[in-house]
Amino acid sequence: xxxxxxxxxxxxxxxxxxxxxxAAEQVNVYTYRETKxxxxxxxxxxxxxxxxxxxxxxxxxxxxxMKAEGANSPADVxxxxxxxxxxxxxxxxxxxxxxxxxxxxxxxxxxxxxxxHWAGISMRAxxxxxxxxxxxxxxxxxxxxxDPKWKxxxxxxxxxxxxxNALFAAYIAKHGEEKAEAxxxxxxxxxxxxxxxxxxxxxxxxxxxxxxxxxxxxxxxALMMNGDPDKKPWAEATRVILPTFExxxxxxxxxxxxxxxxxxxxxxxxxLIEWLLGEKAQQxxxxxxxxxxxxxxxxxxxxxAGYGKLTADxxxxxxxxxxxxxxxxxxxxxxxDN
Amino acid sequence: MRSSRGASRLEFVALAVAVLTALIVAAPVISxxxxxxxxxxxxxxxxxAYVLPQSLRDTAWLLLGVGGLTLLIGTATAWLVSSHxxxxxxxxxxxxxxxxxxxxxxxxxxYVDLFEPLGLAHRTLTLLLPAAQAVQWLPNLRSLPGxxxxxxxxxxPYVYLSARAVFQAQSADAIEAARSLGAGRLTIWRRVxxxxxxxxxxxxxxxxxxxxxxxxxxxxxxGVRTLTVSVFxxxxxxxxxxxxxxxxxxxLGFAALLITIERIGRRHANVEFSAENPRxxxxxxxxxxxxxxxxxxxxxxxxxxxxxxxxxxxxxxxxRGRIDPSLARDALHTVALASVATVLALALGLIVxxxxxxxxxxxxxxxxxxxxxxxxxxxLVLALGLLMPLLALDGALVALAQAIGLASxxxxxxxxxxxxxxxxxxxxxxxPTGMLKAGFQRIPxxxxxxxxxxxxxxxxxxxxxxxxxLRPALVGAAILVFVDCLKELPATLLLRPxxxxxxxxxxxxxxxxxxxxxxxxxxLIIVAASIPPVIWLTRFSxxxx
Numbered sequence: 001x002x003x004x005x006x007x008x009x010x011x012x013x014x015x016x017x018x019x020x021x022x023a024a025e026q027v028n029v030y031t032y033r034e035t036k037x038x039x040x041x042x043x044x045x046x047x048x049x050x051x052x053x054x055x056x057x058x059x060x061x062x063x064x065x066m067k068a069e070g071a072n073s074p075a076d077v078x079x080x081x082x083x084x085x086x087x088x089x090x091x092x093x094x095x096x097x098x099x100x101x102x103x104x105x106x107x108x109x110x111x112x113x114x115x116x117h118w119a120g121i122s123m124r125a126x127x128x129x130x131x132x133x134x135x136x137x138x139x140x141x142x143x144x145x146x147d148p149k150w151k152x153x154x155x156x157x158x159x160x161x162x163x164x165n166a167l168f169a170a171y172i173a174k175h176g177e178e179k180a181e182a183x184x185x186x187x188x189x190x191x192x193x194x195x196x197x198x199x200x201x202x203x204x205x206x207x208x209x210x211x212x213x214x215x216x217x218x219x220x221x222a223l224m225m226n227g228d229p230d231k232k233p234w235a236e237a238t239r240v241i242l243p244t245f246e247x248x249x250x251x252x253x254x255x256x257x258x259x260x261x262x263x264x265x266x267x268x269x270x271x272l273i274e275w276l277l278g279e280k281a282q283q284x285x286x287x288x289x290x291x292x293x294x295x296x297x298x299x300x301x302x303x304x305a306g307y308g309k310l311t312a313d314x315x316x317x318x319x320x321x322x323x324x325x326x327x328x329x330x331x332x333x334x335x336x337d338n
Numbered sequence: 339m340r341s342s343r344g345a346s347r348l349e350f351v352a353l354a355v356a357v358l359t360a361l362i363v364a365a366p367v368i369s370x371x372x373x374x375x376x377x378x379x380x381x382x383x384x385x386x387a388y389v390l391p392q393s394l395r396d397t398a399w400l401l402l403g404v405g406g407l408t409l410l411i412g413t414a415t416a417w418l419v420s421s422h423x424x425x426x427x428x429x430x431x432x433x434x435x436x437x438x439x440x441x442x443x444x445x446x447x448x449y450v451d452l453f454e455p456l457g458l459a460h461r462t463l464t465l466l467l468p469a470a471q472a473v474q475w476l477p478n479l480r481s482l483p484g485x486x487x488x489x490x491x492x493x494x495p496y497v498y499l500s501a502r503a504v505f506q507a508q509s510a511d512a513i514e515a516a517r518s519l520g521a522g523r524l525t526i527w528r529r530v531x532x533x534x535x536x537x538x539x540x541x542x543x544x545x546x547x548x549x550x551x552x553x554x555x556x557x558x559x560x561g562v563r564t565l566t567v568s569v570f571x572x573x574x575x576x577x578x579x580x581x582x583x584x585x586x587x588x589x590l591g592f593a594a595l596l597i598t599i600e601r602i603g604r605r606h607a608n609v610e611f612s613a614e615n616p617r618x619x620x621x622x623x624x625x626x627x628x629x630x631x632x633x634x635x636x637x638x639x640x641x642x643x644x645x646x647x648x649x650x651x652x653x654x655x656x657x658r659g660r661i662d663p664s665l666a667r668d669a670l671h672t673v674a675l676a677s678v679a680t681v682l683a684l685a686l687g688l689i690v691x692x693x694x695x696x697x698x699x700x701x702x703x704x705x706x707x708x709x710x711x712x713x714x715x716x717x718l719v720l721a722l723g724l725l726m727p728l729l730a731l732d733g734a735l736v737a738l739a740q741a742i743g744l745a746s747x748x749x750x751x752x753x754x755x756x757x758x759x760x761x762x763x764x765x766x767x768x769x770p771t772g773m774l775k776a777g778f779q780r781i782p783x784x785x786x787x788x789x790x791x792x793x794x795x796x797x798x799x800x801x802x803x804x805x806x807x808l809r810p811a812l813v814g815a816a817i818l819v820f821v822d823c824l825k826e827l828p829a830t831l832l833l834r835p836x837x838x839x840x841x842x843x844x845x846x847x848x849x850x851x852x853x854x855x856x857x858x859x860x861x862l863i864i865v866a867a868s869i870p871p872v873i874w875l876t877r878f879s880x881x882x883x
Contacts, residue, residue: 028836034847034851035839035847054836054837055836055837056834056835056836056837056838057847058831059846059847059850060570060574060575061573061574061832063577064573064574064577064579065832068579068725068726068729069729069749069752070729070733071733072729072732072733072736072746072748072749073749074748074749074753074836088577091577092577158561160571160575193478194480194481194561195561196480196561197480197852198851198852200852201454201852204454204455204456205455207455207456208455208456208460208469208473209455209469209470209473210455210473228853228856230855231853233456234456264748328575329384329388332384332387332388332389333388337561337563338392
């Protein structure tokens with residue numbers, strides 16, 4: 001066998017042979033989190049338990065892929081970044097109830113599924129990045145975003161993006177569809193530009209003076225502040241205001257975890273889920289991802305704590321998830337992204 | 339007698355493989371059509387009211403815009419470098435096709451980074467203007483016009499290459515004759531040059547438009563909601579595979595139209611090229627301001643389409659300095675998947691062409707034609723269509739294993755990268771098939787007949803005569819397929835197994851979390867690897883001077 005042939009055969013084997021075939025104890029994770037963010041968690045889990053973690057990461061379509069793969073799907077655990085994805089997965093019928101006393105004990109009822117199909121792992125709030133120079137106000141309500149005084153001053157990413165979808169769904173759950181439509185039209189009228197980019201770009205546009213306030217998630221700001229030095233100025237030109245609903249709290253969203261219906265390594269899947277809710281994992285989550293830990297008593301990352309005290313809105317997540325389709329239709333109906 | 343029976347058996351095997359290959363290429367389309375038959379009533383009212391009008395309009399404008407702009411840039415530059423002489427021309431001949439080495443999504447990421455507020459362009463502008471004013475001057479690339487411009491800058495070489503081939507070969511006699519009849523320059527252009535070039539231009543524009551339809555990375559990133567993007571969101575965000583399949587069929591309609599245009603163009607082009615020895619016309623020298631203008635007109639597209647993105651990637655890679663540890667693994671995955679797909683595509687392409695050559699006949703020719711349609715399938719549509727047949731096959735394998743008492747192999751094709759390879763082979767099989775067909779046309783039938791008369795069987799004829807003569811076509815096809823696989827994004831994204839990232843999917847991930855520049859080195863590798871084939875393509879379309 002010539003050397004060239006051997007090299008080719010090795011390269012071929014690397015692709016053709018499923019990696020998981022070599023590990024004795026393993027768990028297969030489909031995740032919407034970027035691999036680089038969750039890898040430290042998985043490495044720690046493997047170190048603690050000896051269970052290898054195989055990952056596929058994507059920005060969309062994982063529950064659809066699980067559905068298509070059906071009974072033979074290798075997926076054990078699905079990690080989502082949002083209640084929209086959680087809801088989607090449950091609706092697609094690719095999950096099963098997580099039977100775990102640990103989950104029931106740690107996760108507050110409003111952050112898990114009444115039927116046990118999903119549980120929150122961490123929380124993020126949808127907040128305002130306000131220009132340090134141009135915005136004097138310290139408190140803002142979500143309702144107020146439709147006030148004409150902000151005309152031409154607001155930046156936001158696509159209304160169809162899951163994070164905005166959840167915020168709009170919460171608005172519908174709070175105020176009903178009719179009021180939500182009027183509010184969304186008002187918000188659209190206040191936009192400085194067509195919705196585009198991501199939450200980071202929103203902060204950047206505020207920093208560059210394209211708009212005075214932007215809407216984004218809590219962790220993006222902290223990541224810009226503490227991560228890539230190129231992006232630090234974007235965060236530095238803005239400050240985070242935790243907005244609230246009138247008479248309510250701040251809109252929070254969950255990153256959640258689900259157990260796959262056909263999980264081939266079900267026991268390991270449950271082990272991973274319970275481990276992710278443990279003290280150690282929750283601290284990694286808080287400090288690597290800058291999210292609010294779901295486990296009570298785990299300290300916040302200092303940057304996140306610097307936003308002020310978070311009073312999460314009391315609306316159960318499941319009620320918000322139920323309005324997702326209505327919110328998506330509304331976005332198209334008012335031509336929010338056009 | 340024995341050898342001839344063996345020969346016919348071999349021919350039959352080739353035909354069977356060719357037919358099977360055609361069926362595999364057709365499978366995703368058939369599967370999509372079947373999926374589309376399922377009712378998707380719950381999404382259609384919404385799609386019809388809010389989604390389709392917009393995406394049809396965006397797609398139409400994008401195609402028209404990219405088509406028009408590539409036609410303009412490609413024709414003008416090709417005309418300048420093939421009919422005129424000016425300072426820098428020799429360099430430009432090589433520089434002009436290079437944007438093809440930059441995948442559309444990469445170009446979009448780079449330019450958005452450069453032109454975003456607080457980006458390089460903005461910071462440069464603020465040296466002259468106050469920041470707030472400078473921001474107003476930045477073009478908004480996240481828009482339909484932005485997408486048209488960015489895609490056209492990458493795709494114009496399709497028109498350039500095919501136009502140049504014609505302009506070089508244009509019959510000097512016809513032009514001289516027109517001139518002697520007193521026709522002015524414009525009239526000659528309008529009445530002689532353009533009609534001769536029209537088929538080739540149609541081919542170039544159709545290819546550019548097909549690439550536009552295939553693109554999802556750039557359109558999605560720039561906020562243009564084309565049909566391709568709508569397929570994606572309908573399936574993923576609305577959970578409707580049937581709805582997505584139905585939109586896919588509309589998309590395939592567009593693609594079929596473009597293919598037809600391309601075919602018609604190619605047919606006419608063949609007639610034009612039948613002139614045995616085109617006499618090359620001496621190039622008109624351009625001096626002074628005219629020469630300067632020609633240089634600028636050609637330099638600009640090459641600079642914007644290739645030099646700027648490449649320089650940006652080099653700069654960012656150097657600035658980061660460190661190499662991402664997963665890069666080597668991603669590169670290995672990419673190379674392994676692309677190599678397997680290239681070998682398979684070459685082998686299957688050869689068999690399909692051989693079957694048509696050996697047996698002739700309608701079946702063999704139809705198989706060859708169907709196989710070439712794979713290129714018209716946008717990667718995303720292809721992946722979506724492949725999902726069902728592949729998973730059915732995987733399910734059958736599981737059932738088989740269990741029936742004979744073995745442990746379930748799981749989803750073998752999906753988890754082995756077999757699905758990704760299948761997608762690559764189906765999508766890019768058109769390249770070796772087309773090139774080998776063209777290669778065979780240059781091998782006189784007499785060789786075959788003499789060898790046959792001397793008692794050589796088909797295998798001997800293949801290895802002693804055909805393959806050596808086909809070497810350039812084989813090498814060329816291999817390079818092109820390999821690089822196309824290297825760049826492929828949508829199908830890879832959807833079909834890749836656990837723990838597998840390729841260079842393109844890892845760049846996509848960086849970009850979708852807003853830090854594309856961290857993937858600069860991976861992007862640079864893709865661009866660098868794509869340069870040799872582009873140069874090779876240029877040579878291929880070149881006439882000896």
